[in-house]
Amino acid sequence: MENLRVLILAAGKSTRMKSKYAKVLHRAGGAALIEHVVRTARSISMDISIVVGHSAEKVRALVPEAKFVDQREQLGTGHAVLSARQTFSDYLGHVLVLPGDVPLIGAETLEAFLKFHRDGGFPASVLTADAPNPSGYGRIVRRNNNEVDSIVEHRDASPEVRKIPEINSGIYVFNAPVLFESLTRIRNNNAQGEYYLTDVIGILVSQQQKVGAFKVSNVEEILGINTRQELAHVDRVMRRRKCDSLMTDGVTIMDPDSTFIDVDVQIGPDTIIYPSVQIQGQSVIGEEVTIHSNNRITNSRIGSYTVMLEGCVIVDSSLGEHVYIGPYAHLRPGSQLGDRVKVGNFVEIKKSTLGDGSKAPHLSYLGDATIGKNVNVGAGVITCNYDGVSKHPTIIEDGAFIGTDSQLIAPVRIGKDAYVGAGSSITEDVPDESLAIARGRQVVKEGWVRQRKKK
Numbered sequence: 001m002e003n004l005r006v007l008i009l010a011a012g013k014s015t016r017m018k019s020k021y022a023k024v025l026h027r028a029g030g031a032a033l034i035e036h037v038v039r040t041a042r043s044i045s046m047d048i049s050i051v052v053g054h055s056a057e058k059v060r061a062l063v064p065e066a067k068f069v070d071q072r073e074q075l076g077t078g079h080a081v082l083s084a085r086q087t088f089s090d091y092l093g094h095v096l097v098l099p100g101d102v103p104l105i106g107a108e109t110l111e112a113f114l115k116f117h118r119d120g121g122f123p124a125s126v127l128t129a130d131a132p133n134p135s136g137y138g139r140i141v142r143r144n145n146n147e148v149d150s151i152v153e154h155r156d157a158s159p160e161v162r163k164i165p166e167i168n169s170g171i172y173v174f175n176a177p178v179l180f181e182s183l184t185r186i187r188n189n190n191a192q193g194e195y196y197l198t199d200v201i202g203i204l205v206s207q208q209q210k211v212g213a214f215k216v217s218n219v220e221e222i223l224g225i226n227t228r229q230e231l232a233h234v235d236r237v238m239r240r241r242k243c244d245s246l247m248t249d250g251v252t253i254m255d256p257d258s259t260f261i262d263v264d265v266q267i268g269p270d271t272i273i274y275p276s277v278q279i280q281g282q283s284v285i286g287e288e289v290t291i292h293s294n295n296r297i298t299n300s301r302i303g304s305y306t307v308m309l310e311g312c313v314i315v316d317s318s319l320g321e322h323v324y325i326g327p328y329a330h331l332r333p334g335s336q337l338g339d340r341v342k343v344g345n346f347v348e349i350k351k352s353t354l355g356d357g358s359k360a361p362h363l364s365y366l367g368d369a370t371i372g373k374n375v376n377v378g379a380g381v382i383t384c385n386y387d388g389v390s391k392h393p394t395i396i397e398d399g400a401f402i403g404t405d406s407q408l409i410a411p412v413r414i415g416k417d418a419y420v421g422a423g424s425s426i427t428e429d430v431p432d433e434s435l436a437i438a439r440g441r442q443v444v445k446e447g448w449v450r451q452r453k454k455k
């Protein structure tokens with residue numbers, strides 16, 4: 001619709017959530033509620049204003065490209081819209097009002113709603129649905145001729161009105177001048193002592209104006225979040241949607257109920273995901289990757305054909321193709337594994353690079369290390385990168401072999417194709433193609449036990 005602006009209401013506290021943060025900051029499907037709503041709104045119009053109040057700074061920080069309106073005291077949804085009056089003073093077009101706590105609404109539904117509003121030539125339209133459990137929502141009261149009469153909040157409703165299954169989604173389109181004119185007439189003489197946006201509908205009807213009501217069949221889309229239980233429910237719906245779309249695109253997800261994949265994650269076809277996996281943030285997973293149970297991948301890239309055994313935590317890192325990792329490996333931020341790298345049981349890697357074909361199969365800590373190609377890091381090798389004051393780098397050149405249970409005391413460099421004997425404490429650089437052994441020589445005292453027993 002040409003000439004359409006969006007106004008999102010996000011100033012409310014989260015009284016029923018019992019949280020110190022604004023409700024719209026709570027997360028579902030891997031993003032804050034307000035992020036979901038803004039994302040959908042952007043597909044409709046780039047002109048978005050957001051009414052903020054509680055946790056205003058945090059909301060602003062989450063949504064950088066929007067206009068903000070302050071509602072210092074939260075006196076109700078009508079008062080929230082009224083706070084934006086100045087921003088809309090010269091605007092004669094239509095405004096789509098979205099609550100910040102209804103995150104499942106789809107862009108296609110909004111498009112259809114806007115078309116309905118435009119085709120009907122209404123001054124105001126409301127999006128509704130029949131709900132199996134309408135409790136808590138405002139009800140759409142209709143006249144004998146089926147036209148909208150008013151919206152009555154659950155708390156203000158008579159037992160008769162509470163039987164009405166048709167609920168108000170809190171989503172409307174208004175002719176802006178009409179909206180702001182009507183808002184000056186609303187009062188707060190209701191159960192909550194608030195200025196209700198919903199009262200505008202009754203006011204318009206009382207002025208013989210016809211209000212449009214666009215009823216959607218899928219009530220799920222307009223579920224509002226007022227409690228932690230509702231948050232968990234919407235989170236589940238979003239995650240299921242994400243799993244469904246990935247499965248449609250060729251990803252095998254063995255148990256969608258226990259698989260938590262954030263909205264922005266991308267996964268290539270023929271990847272197989274075992275139960276109880278979390279893939280978060282902006283992670284990108286290639287094709288034919290196998291991810292076994294209890295892996296968490298956050299903001300990381302996993303190359304194609306990689307196998308992740310159980311229990312790995314991968315954060316802000318990247319894995320090449322044909323990598324073999326786990327079980328129980330921990331990649332902390334800034335770790336990069338090349339192609340065909342093997343990282344095995346109980347290996348922790350921090351801010352380090354392992355080149356193509358390198359291996360650290362057992363029980364290692366590698367921190368601030370730059371490790372070349374085809375390096376073998378033996379079981380139990382530790383980079384001693386911290387002297388209690390600062391961190392120091394370790395460099396291991398291509399083809400080096402680090403014997404089991406060695407400590408590399410940084411800063412230190414192990415040359416190309418060099419060997420470090422098992423059990424060494426390496427404090428000095430090892431030149432290319434050399435062998436370094438740094439451990440106490442073995443002493444054998446034959447018959448020592450027998451002699452001791454005699455004493």
Ligand code: UD1
Binds near residue numbers: 013023073
């Ligand atoms: C509102 C509707 C109800 C509808 C329901 C749909 C009113 C009076 N009621 O009720 O008919 O069925 O949504 O989910 O509008 N907000 C502000 N400032 C305020 C108050 C609220 O910005 O002063 C924001 C909130 O942050 C929230 C949205 O407006 O994002 C809705 O407010 P909420 O208190 O959740 O309204 P409901 O009681 O759910």
Ligand code: CA
Binds near residue numbers: 101224226
């Ligand atoms: Ca609500």
